[in-house]
Amino acid sequence: MKPIAVVGLGLIGGSLGLDFSRLGYRVLGVARRPETVEMAMERGVVHQASTDLSLVAEADVVFLCTPIDGVVGVAQQVVPHLKPEAILTDVSSVKGSLVPDLAALWPHFIGGHPMAGKAEAGLAVAEAHLFRGRPYVLTPTEETSPQDLDTLSELVDQLEARRFICFPADHDRAVAWISHLPVMVSSSLIQACQQEPNPELLKLAQALASSGFRDTSRVGGGVPELGTLMARYNREALLSSIALYQRQLGQIRALVEVEDWDGLHHFLAQTQAARPAYIDKMDEA
Ligand code: NAP
Numbered sequence: 001m002k003p004i005a006v007v008g009l010g011l012i013g014g015s016l017g018l019d020f021s022r023l024g025y026r027v028l029g030v031a032r033r034p035e036t037v038e039m040a041m042e043r044g045v046v047h048q049a050s051t052d053l054s055l056v057a058e059a060d061v062v063f064l065c066t067p068i069d070g071v072v073g074v075a076q077q078v079v080p081h082l083k084p085e086a087i088l089t090d091v092s093s094v095k096g097s098l099v100p101d102l103a104a105l106w107p108h109f110i111g112g113h114p115m116a117g118k119a120e121a122g123l124a125v126a127e128a129h130l131f132r133g134r135p136y137v138l139t140p141t142e143e144t145s146p147q148d149l150d151t152l153s154e155l156v157d158q159l160e161a162r163r164f165i166c167f168p169a170d171h172d173r174a175v176a177w178i179s180h181l182p183v184m185v186s187s188s189l190i191q192a193c194q195q196e197p198n199p200e201l202l203k204l205a206q207a208l209a210s211s212g213f214r215d216t217s218r219v220g221g222g223v224p225e226l227g228t229l230m231a232r233y234n235r236e237a238l239l240s241s242i243a244l245y246q247r248q249l250g251q252i253r254a255l256v257e258v259e260d261w262d263g264l265h266h267f268l269a270q271t272q273a274a275r276p277a278y279i280d281k282m283d284e285a
Pocket of ligand 1 (some may be wrong): 005031074091092093
């Protein structure tokens, strides 16, 4: 089986390492800190780990799993070590602003985004089967070799992920709606609650918060670095989705202001009918 390298052994890189090791691949891991190298070996995430990027020289497929803002710089350092035919891919949550830069560095680059996450980051929270049943988007370009795409697709399928193939810009618009906008909305919800001027009442609200608040506040209470990077690297798509969201909020506010309860009922009936198209397939997985 093809040796696989993972550069950046955090939540996503560590989880890929665990899965590919479990599937019988020889997995090579590169981390930045020696403590991460140690933990990766101890947890059996990889067969060999190092802080030295030259470890990727043996690999047929290399996954770049470092944070979005450093991924192009890391790729620049990785490329000189790659085998001529090695496939390079990344896992960044945005594609449009990164794929052209990464593809310019390596002819066998294909963008990727495994859409599974957690509120916490780091190798300690990495787990096997994280991608099972979750979407994994690949964003080839017109220059991508069909053979490279087939090889990477096979690996994604072995993770039991639901594979999607689309243009980088379409990926970014779609994830702005279902991933990046929800982070902004959910964090704004928490911030709005924090504006309650009466401290006793705020305490009461916190004590009464239950499953509904847990669901709606989850992504707003996640790692701040990730949300900031999403906004920074997918700014345009995010701004248009925030604008349309604000319009919806204005509409719902107007209905309540004028006590148009039929109108509000109609609005909520529409959202009740629309939601399953986003959610039901998760239960099937
Ligand atoms: P993470 O848990 O913070 O892991 C990032 C890892 O990158 C850390 O372990 C860090 O290593 C390593 N790193 C940073 N700079 C490095 C360098 N120059 N060389 C080698 N390793 C380096 O982050 P993550 O959640 O896995 O996210 C990584 C990528 O996955 C991001 O592009 C993100 O957009 C994408 N993604 C995240 C999620 C999510 O929900 N978390 C979901 C889908 C995709 P040390 O431990 O050695 O410092």
